[in-house]
Each structure stands twice: as structure tokens, then as C-alpha cells.
Amino acid sequence: MDSHQIQPLIAFLISSFVAARAYRRKSLDFSGAIAGLAVMTLHIAVGYRYGAVLLVFFFSSSKLTKVGEEKKRRVDPEFKEGGQRNWIQVLSNAGISSVVVVVLWWVTGLEERCLDSKESSLITALMGGVIGHYSCCNGDTWSSELGILSDDQPRLITTFKPVRKGTNGGVTKAGLLAAAAAGSVIGLTFVLVGFLTTKCTLKQLYVIPLSSLAGLCGSVIDSLLGATLQFSGFCTVRNKVVGKPGPTVKKISGLNFLDNNAVNVVSILITTILTSIACIYVF
Structure with missing residues (x-):
């Protein structure tokens, strides 16, 4: 068996271990574990770099979700121990x-390629899309999980007025810095694994600042969507910020148009497209 035949098997074994571990630790529920197994196997089978950035996003976000759980429980009305992401998430x-x-x-036919638009602008754009995608995911997660623990008063990104913690579209300096750092971690992972699996030039290092910018950009886009198209209100009974209108809920901001998952998808899609275009020009 050559390496291309072995890689899907390796991908399945790694993904099975990670999904089972995540289910035991309550990072994923059963449906999430099955979906995670499928997407992890696919990413690793196509390229170790793609699998690596997915795993770095998953492990870092799962770890941060569990930091300060008691504080998050008091703020988040939909708090679940360990995160327990389902298949939709x-x-x-x-x-x-x-x-x-x-x-x-x-x-590519499973052949590892470099970011090089002279060789193939399509492949470069697609690779850039994966980088942008996970930079956005990681940036949004780090920003949310660390921002809510910050002592800073969140400000609504559209008006800069102070808002309660947990308000969609509320940002802090700590959260924005975390988003940029999260993006750079994705870029660093992609580059390091790439140096082990490909023979690319040092120009690939440009991925790191680009992914850092994608992490920040993705978090800002997510916050803008959250502040405008996602509802936030304060429930006087639960004494928490909630995401749905109700008789005991006083509106803070946004329209009841997108839920959290939809906001994630739209912000990821926009960041993926922007990073794809950027990679064509940079590489």
C-alpha cells in the first residue's frame, strides 16, 4: 500500500479516537461525535495540514469552553457542561x-500542494479557504470564551455602547486580541505541518499574519451579524441575556432573524471567500 492508500485508514483511526474521547469528556454529544468522526476523517484523508488545523481548532476551543465554567454558567442561558456540541454545531x-x-x-488527487497561484490559482484559493475557515472558527471561539471571562465591559460593535456580558455583538479588547491570536495559531499549524509534508518555500510563512487577520476579521464579522441580525434581550425572570424575545424579555439589540449557528455559517463563509481571494494575491 502506498501513502495515499494508507492515509484514509490513518485518518479514520485518529478521528475515531478523538471523537470517542470528545464524547466521553462531554465536548460532543453522540450526534456531534458521529458528525465529528466524519468531518475529521475527511479532512485528514485529503491532507494532514487540513486535519491538523481542524484538530487544533477543536482541541483549543473545547479546552477554552471548560475554562471558567462556573462564571459562564451564570451568564449563558444555554450553558452545557463541557460544551456538548451536537451535529448541527x-x-x-x-x-x-x-x-x-x-x-x-x-x-489534487490527494497530492500535497503549496500555496502558489502561478502554479494553480484554484488550488491556492481552495487552500486559502480552509485556512480562512478555521481562522474564523478559532477566532470567534477564543474571542467568545475568553472575552466573557474578561473584566472589561463589553461594548456593542455597532454603537460602542456598554452592554451586558453575553450580548450578541458585544466585544472587548481581550476578545479581539484573542481572535487575532487564535487565527495565528491556525496559520502556524498549517505552516509547520506543511514543512513536514511538502517541499514549499519560506514564502508559506505569510500564512501566519494572514490567518491572524482572518481570525480577527471573522470575529468582527460574527459580531456585526450578532449585533444586527441576531436578537439579544435581558430576561427579568432568569436575570440573564437571552437570544429569543418573550413577555419577560427586554430587547437589547438585533433582529430575531439568525440564530447562533446561522451567524457562524455566514461569518465563516464570508471569511473563507475573503481569505481565498487574499491568498491568490499574496501567493
């Missing part, structure tokens, strides 16, 4: 990239 955070890696599989 898994696909909203990995669905677009799964489509992109399938296309990469088709156009």
Missing part, C-alpha cells in the same frame, strides 16, 4: 471546509 463549524476539501481532493 459541528457542521456549522466544519461544513463549508468539508465541501472545500472534497473539491481539493478532486483537483
Whole structure:
């Protein structure tokens, strides 16, 4: 068996272990574990770099979700121990990239390629899309999970007025810095694994600042959508910020048009497209 035949088997074994571990630790529920197994296997089978950025996003976000759980329980009305992401949340955070890696599989035939638009602008754009996708996911998660623990008063991104913690579209300096750092971690992972699996030039290092910008940009887009198209209100009975209108809920901001998963998908899609275009010009 050559490496291309062995890689899907390795992908399945790694993904099975990670999904089972995540289910035991309550990072994923059963449906989330099954969906996670599928998307992880696909990413790793197509390229170790794509699998690596997915796993770095998953492990870092799962770890941060469990930091300060008591504080988050007091703020988040939909708090679940360990996170317990279901299949909808898994696909909203990995669905677009799964489509992109399938296309990469088709156009590269599982051959590891470099970011080089002179060689292929299509492959460069697709690879950039995966980088942008997980930079956005990681940036949004780090920003949310660390921002809510910050002592800073969140400000609504559209008006800069102070808002309660947990308000969709509320941002802090700590949260924005976390988003940029999260993006850079995705870029660093992609580059390091790439140096082990490909023979690319040092120009690939440009991925790191680009992914950092994508992480920040994705978080800002997510916050803008959250502040305008996602409802936030204060429930006087539960004494928490909630995401749905009701008789005991006083509106803070936004329209009841998109839920959290939809906001994630739209912000990821926009960041994926923007990063794809950027990679064509940079590389």
C-alpha cells in the first residue's frame, strides 16, 4: 500500500479516537461525535495540514469552553457542561471546509500542494479557504470564551455602547486580541505541518499574519451579524441575556432573524471567500 492508500485508514483511526474521547469528556454529544468522526476523517484523508488545523481548532476551543465554567454558567442561558456540541454545531463549524476539501481532493488527487497561484490559482484559493475557515472558527471561539471571562465591559460593535456580558455583538479588547491570536495559531499549524509534508518555500510563512487577520476579521464579522441580525434581550425572570424575545424579555439589540449557528455559517463563509481571494494575491 502506498501513502495515499494508507492515509484514509490513518485518518479514520485518529478521528475515531478523538471523537470517542470528545464524547466521553462531554465536548460532543453522540450526534456531534458521529458528525465529528466524519468531518475529521475527511479532512485528514485529503491532507494532514487540513486535519491538523481542524484538530487544533477543536482541541483549543473545547479546552477554552471548560475554562471558567462556573462564571459562564451564570451568564449563558444555554450553558452545557463541557460544551456538548451536537451535529448541527459541528457542521456549522466544519461544513463549508468539508465541501472545500472534497473539491481539493478532486483537483489534487490527494497530492500535497503549496500555496502558489502561478502554479494553480484554484488550488491556492481552495487552500486559502480552509485556512480562512478555521481562522474564523478559532477566532470567534477564543474571542467568545475568553472575552466573557474578561473584566472589561463589553461594548456593542455597532454603537460602542456598554452592554451586558453575553450580548450578541458585544466585544472587548481581550476578545479581539484573542481572535487575532487564535487565527495565528491556525496559520502556524498549517505552516509547520506543511514543512513536514511538502517541499514549499519560506514564502508559506505569510500564512501566519494572514490567518491572524482572518481570525480577527471573522470575529468582527460574527459580531456585526450578532449585533444586527441576531436578537439579544435581558430576561427579568432568569436575570440573564437571552437570544429569543418573550413577555419577560427586554430587547437589547438585533433582529430575531439568525440564530447562533446561522451567524457562524455566514461569518465563516464570508471569511473563507475573503481569505481565498487574499491568498491568490499574496501567493
